[in-house]
Structure formats: C-alpha cells, structure tokens
Amino acid sequence: xxxxxxxxxxxxxxxxxxxxxxxxxxxxxxxxxxxxxxxxxxxxxxxxxxxxxxxxxxxxxxxxxxxxxxxxxxxxxxxxxxxxxxxxxxxxxxxxxxxxxxxxxxxxxxxxxxxxxxxxxxxxxxxxxxxxxxxxxxxxxxxxxxxxxxxxxxxxxxxxxxxxxxxxxxxxxxxxxxxxxxxxxxxxxxxxxxxxxxxxxxxxxxxxxxxxxxxxxxxxxxxxxxxxxxxxxxxxxxxxxxxxxxxxxxxxxxxxxxxxxxxxxxxxxxxxxxxxxxxxxxxxxxxxxxxxxxxxxxxxxxxxxxxxxxxxxxxxxxxxxxxxxxxxx
Numbered sequence: 387x388x389x390x391x392x393x394x395x396x397x398x399x400x401x402x403x404x405x406x407x408x409x410x411x412x413x414x415x416x417x418x419x420x421x422x423x424x425x426x427x428x429x430x431x432x433x434x435x436x437x438x439x440x441x442x443x444x445x446x447x448x449x450x451x452x453x454x455x456x457x458x459x460x461x462x463x464x465x466x467x468x469x470x471x472x473x474x475x476x477x478x479x480x481x482x483x484x485x486x487x488x489x490x491x492x493x494x495x496x497x498x499x500x501x502x503x504x505x506x507x508x509x510x511x512x513x514x515x516x517x518x519x520x521x522x523x524x525x526x527x528x529x530x531x532x533x534x535x536x537x538x539x540x541x542x543x544x545x546x547x548x549x550x551x552x553x554x555x556x557x558x559x560x561x562x563x564x565x566x567x568x569x570x571x572x573x574x575x576x577x578x579x580x581x582x583x584x585x586x587x588x589x590x591x592x593x594x595x596x597x598x599x600x601x602x603x604x605x606x607x608x609x610x611x612x613x614x615x616x617x618x619x620x621x622x623x624x625x626x627x628x629x630x631x632x633x634x635x636x637x638x639x640x641x642x643x644x645x646x647x648x649x650x651x652x653x654x655x656x657x658x659x660x661x662x663x664x665x666x667x668x669x670x671x672x673x674x675x676x677x678x679x680x681x682x683x684x685x686x687x688x689x690x691x692x693x694x695x696x697x698x699x700x701x702x703x704x705x706x707x708x709x710x711x712x713x714x715x
Contacts, residue, residue, distance in 0.1 A: 455631075455697055455704075456617055460640040462550060465521050468492060468617075470530040471538050471555040472503050473594055475566040477622045478556060479503075482530035488629060489636070490644060495526035504532040514544050521548040535600035535612050552617035554632065557594055557690050559623060560683035561676055564590070565668070581672055592682035606685040613690060621694050626715035631694070634701050651711035 458466060468489070472478035482503050485494035495501055499512045513529055531537070538553050545551045558566075567590065568583040577583040583590075589602065596602045599609035613619055618635055620628025630649035637644035677684070702709055 455635060455700055456552075457635050457639045458637075463491065463636060463640070465548065465550045466527065466636075467517060467524075467545065467549050467551050468528040469538055469541060469551065469553050470528065471535070471553055471597070471616075472530045472532045473555060473557065473563070473597055474504075474532055475563050475570065476556040476558040476594075477625050478530055478532075480625070481556075485528050485530070489528055489632075492528040493524070493526040495529035498526045501529070501531075503530045513541065517541055517544045517549070517551075518546055520546055524549075534597045535609075554616060554618045554620070555598065555613075556620045556622050556625075556628060557687055558621075560592075560594065560680040560687055561673065563594065563622075563683075564676055564680060567593075580668065584672065584676065588679075591676075591679045595682040595686050598686070604682075606682050606689070609682075609686050610689055613686075614693075619690060619694065621691055624694070624713060624715065627698065627709060627712040628694070630709065630712060631697060631701065634705070638705070645705070646707070649707070649709065649712065 470478065470481060472482065481488060482494075482496055485492060485496065495513060495516060496503060499516065501509050501512055510531070513531075516525055519525070542551050557563075565580065568577070568580040568587075571577050571583055571587075572580060577586065595606055595609045596604050598612050599605065600612065618632050620631060622628075626649075630645065633645040633648055698709055701707075
C-alpha cells in the first residue's frame with residue numbers, strides 16, 4: 387500500500403507539472419497546433435498530387451530497384467571523395483571518429499587535416515584545397531561536417547575533375563533527435579531545462595528538413611528531393627544496418643567480403659556516441675508539443691525510412707543474404 391501511495395503521489399506531482407507546462411504551451415501554441423494540423427494535411431496532399439502527376443515510375447515509394455542503389459567499381463572507389471552531411475545527434479560522431487575503421491581504404495580529413503565537424507568557416511579552407519587536388523595527390527577522402535545541403539554543393543563545385551564526389555547522411559526519429567539535442571544543451575549549461583530549450587530555440591524544430599533542404603523554409607518535399615540525390619542515407623535507429631547499405635554500395639562490386647563479413651548476423655551493435663535516447667520523464671504536454679511542431683521532420687523521416695527499407699530489401703535480393711537480424715542494430 388505504501389508503494390502505491392508513493393507511486394500515486396509521484397504521479398500527482400508529475401500531473402501538476404504536466405498541467406503547468408500544458409497551460410504555458412496551450413496559451414502560446416493553441417493557434418500553432420491548429421496551423422500544424424492544416425500544414426501537415428496540405429503537405430501530404432501536395433506530395434500525393436505531385437507524385438500522382440509524375441506517375442508510378444517516378445513515385446518515391448517505388449525505389450527498390452538495383453538501379454537506385456549506386457555501386458562503385460574499384461577504380462571509382464579510388465577516385466571517390468565521401469562527404470558526410472552530419473546532422474547533429476544522429477550518430478555522426480561515431481562515424482567521424484572511426485572513419486578509417488568503419489570505411490576501409492578511406493582517409494579521414496577530420497583527423498589528418500585536424501578539421502572539426504563544426505565551427506568557423508576558415509576551418510573549411512583546407513577542405514576546399516583538398517578537393518581541388520588531383521586524385522594522385524590526395525591527403526584525405528572522407529569528411530564529416532555539420533552543414534546544410536548548400537554547403538555540400540559548394541564543395542562539389544570545387545572538386546577536381548579527376549575525383550568523384552558523393553554525399554551521405556543519417557536521419558533519426560525526429561522527437562528523439564530533438565530531445566537528444568535539448569538534453570545535450572541542458573547538460574552543457576546552455577539552458578536550465580528542456581522546456582526552456584523549447585521556448586527559446588524554436589528555430590531548431592524541423593532541423594533535419596532544414597539542413598537537407600538547404601534553408602529554414604525548406605519543405606519536406608524539397609528535402610526529400612535532395613535526399614534522393616545523395617549516394618546513401620541511413621537511419622540512426624538501424625545504424626549497423628545503415629552501414630551495411632553503405633558497404634554494399636562502396637565495396638560489394640569489387641570486394642564483397644567487406645559487406646559479407648561486416649553484415650553477418652553476429653555483427654556487434656555499434657556503441658554509437660551521442661545517440662542515447664533521452665531517459666528523462668518528460669511531461670506529456672511537452673512531448674506532444676515537440677511532436678506536433680516537428681511535422682516537417684516527421685513526414686521526411688516517414689518517407690526516408692520507407693525508402694531505406696526498400697533498398698535493404700533490394701540488397702537482400704541481390705546478395706541472397708537475409709538482413710532482418712540487423713534491424714534495430
């Protein structure tokens with residue numbers, strides 16, 4: 387009985403916090419919530435209309451054919467510069483810190499040139515210089531940076547004719563990506579609570595859509611168009627499986643053992659940095675508000691995950707290997 391009373395007391399205290407936060411959010415966001423419903427409905431309708439006009443052959447949901455999975459020959463791999471469009475809190479630090487372990491034959495620009503994956507623009511001068519080099523003079527071949535789509539295209543404009551340029555990225559469940567960043571900033575002392583982060587940093591909402599779309603006004607459809615032109619995109623919730631998709635595209639055509647050995651069912655789940663789910667008991671009203679206001683990222687993630695799974699299915703068909711055991715790894 388004591389345990390029940392204590393549990394009820396805690397629940398009552400949480401309800402009080404929930405109601406307090408709820409009142410604050412409702413007073414400020416009652417119009418925004420309605421607007422988000424309308425915008426989500428309009429966005430879905432627009433996507434459906436566009437894809438109806440384009441026809442079944444170009445429908446984004448029909449994306450499982452081998453032709454949609456670019457694979458490189460040994461020569462093409464030697465000429466490749468891999469740019470990782472690093473969206474914060476999607477497991478990008480794991481890839482950045484292990485470039486040369488996770489990507490055989492690649493040389494890390496971040497470590498070799500001592501360039502951070504974020505920061506001032508002068509740090510990028512070394513990368514522009516590196517991209518302008520002939521393939522036979524290269525110092526590094528993979529670079530991770532927290533920039534938007536437009537920055538990735540700026541790099542492309544400086545690539546030497548002897549080299550190829552491929553962009554990759556990872557997406558994460560929108561609410562967890564948002565809360566992970568909020569918790570990080572709170573732990574760093576930038577904000578006193580996740581609610582304060584939500585109040586003061588509204589521009590961070592729909593962050594994944596804005597980075598991939600290239601602007602803070604980008605729509606899910608614009609971001610999706612850019613995403614589809616990337617060499618590969620992965621899903622943080624399926625991190626090891628995402629790397630297997632990348633291994634297939636980079637190595638399977640000429641060095642299949644890289645894919646076959648690293649994508650066996652015995653593969654160990656990577657202990658990714660900065661992708662821990664926020665283990666906080668957050669009030670329902672705050673979670674609901676974050677979810678509602680992430681409508682762009684929610685829609686982008688929904689389509690991206692579907693395309694990703696279609697590509698996994700295509701790889702299974704091509705290689706004859708069942709990858710189901712890697713789901714969630």
